[in-house]
Amino acid sequence: MMKPREIFLRAMGREATPRPATGSATSIVTVDLMDKVGVWFPEAHLDGEKMARLAAAGHTEIGFDNVMPLFSVCQEAAAMGVEVDWGRAEVMPTCRRPLYGIDDEIVIPEDLLEREPCRVALEALGLLKQWLGEEVAVVGKVFGPWTLGYHMFGVEEFLANTLLKPEAVKRALATLKEVAVRFGAAQVEAGADALCLADHATRDVCSPAAYEEFLFEIHRELAERLPCPVVLHICGDTSDRIPRIRETGLECFHFDSKVPTAVARGLAGEAMALMGGTSNLEVIQKGTPERLRREAREKVEGGVDIVGPECAVPLDAPYLNMKLLAEEAKALGGTELRIAW
Numbered sequence: 001m002m003k004p005r006e007i008f009l010r011a012m013g014r015e016a017t018p019r020p021a022t023g024s025a026t027s028i029v030t031v032d033l034m035d036k037v038g039v040w041f042p043e044a045h046l047d048g049e050k051m052a053r054l055a056a057a058g059h060t061e062i063g064f065d066n067v068m069p070l071f072s073v074c075q076e077a078a079a080m081g082v083e084v085d086w087g088r089a090e091v092m093p094t095c096r097r098p099l100y101g102i103d104d105e106i107v108i109p110e111d112l113l114e115r116e117p118c119r120v121a122l123e124a125l126g127l128l129k130q131w132l133g134e135e136v137a138v139v140g141k142v143f144g145p146w147t148l149g150y151h152m153f154g155v156e157e158f159l160a161n162t163l164l165k166p167e168a169v170k171r172a173l174a175t176l177k178e179v180a181v182r183f184g185a186a187q188v189e190a191g192a193d194a195l196c197l198a199d200h201a202t203r204d205v206c207s208p209a210a211y212e213e214f215l216f217e218i219h220r221e222l223a224e225r226l227p228c229p230v231v232l233h234i235c236g237d238t239s240d241r242i243p244r245i246r247e248t249g250l251e252c253f254h255f256d257s258k259v260p261t262a263v264a265r266g267l268a269g270e271a272m273a274l275m276g277g278t279s280n281l282e283v284i285q286k287g288t289p290e291r292l293r294r295e296a297r298e299k300v301e302g303g304v305d306i307v308g309p310e311c312a313v314p315l316d317a318p319y320l321n322m323k324l325l326a327e328e329a330k331a332l333g334g335t336e337l338r339i340a341w
């Protein structure tokens with residue numbers, strides 16, 4: 001019997017598996033999952049053991065083939081010095097105010113990885129490796145420099161300066177990319193088998209020309225420098241850039257339901273794996289058992305390698321819908337469906 005870990009990692013490499021893989025590179029935590037485990041936000045963002053216990057439920061309660069403990073978008077921003085509102089059980093953390101102006105030189109603290117928000121995540125990855133590492137894939141997460149730019153400068157200041165001061169933006173991105181490299185390498189050392197690289201470069205905030213000018217080379221460099229398989233997560237309609245993303249060498253793309261599955265597979269080609277694509281609002285939150293069964297089949301037949309939610313799951317969604325989606329996907333045989341791909 002092939003273990004979930006191997007199924008997940010083989011699926012990331014588009015190798016044959018005995019059944020479809022399931023899982024997510026982004027948060028699968030819901031309030032009802034917190035209640036089930038007895039660990040809640042915001043403590044789970046800043047306590048390594050609680051973080052690991054909640055993440056483990058992605059496998060033990062939901063049945064996904066991976067676990068991923070970095071639920072918030074603020075861990076490395078907080079470690080960089082950004083003031084963070086850690087939220088509540090029903091509210092995800094947010095960055096309170098920008099740390100820099102666009103002309104400032106960003107300084108990565110020497111002790112970045114020892115600072116609490118990074119340290120607890122590394123501790124959680126180590127615990128997950130210890131508890132479940134034989135059985136399931138342990139996935140870490142780093143933010144790409146585009147997202148970190150929002151956190152350092154504020155979204156408006158950052159985006160305005162992609163037009164007003166592109167050189168300053170490029171300088172900032174070059175520094176911020178090193179945060180992803182350092183934190184990512186430390187996560188692999190702590191026990192991560194693979195990493196999510198999350199970069200919020202959706203079309204409405206990053207035009208195809210801006211992706212080309214600011215990000216393509218950086219994503220290609222990160223694919224090379226991060227020492228494990230990497231899944232890039234970008235929300236929204238990414239159909240205009242999937243053909244470029246496949247040229248970065250990143251192993252897998254975690255896509256949003258705004259891109260129809262067949263379109264995503266066509267654009268991704270044969271080499272790049274696809275994860276996700278299941279609508280949070282329509283399917284994870286509101287799906288009937290029949291809808292979830294149909295969704296699993298559509299995704300597998302459409303060429304999605306790892307079935308799961310498109311992005312961080314809304315906190316008020318029922319986690320049992322993810323469990324059902326995973327069960328339905330896993331019940332579909334792998335081999336004959338894969339021949340059609």
Ligand SMILES: [Zn+2]
Pocket residue numbers: 026233234235310311312
């Ligand atoms: Zn997303």
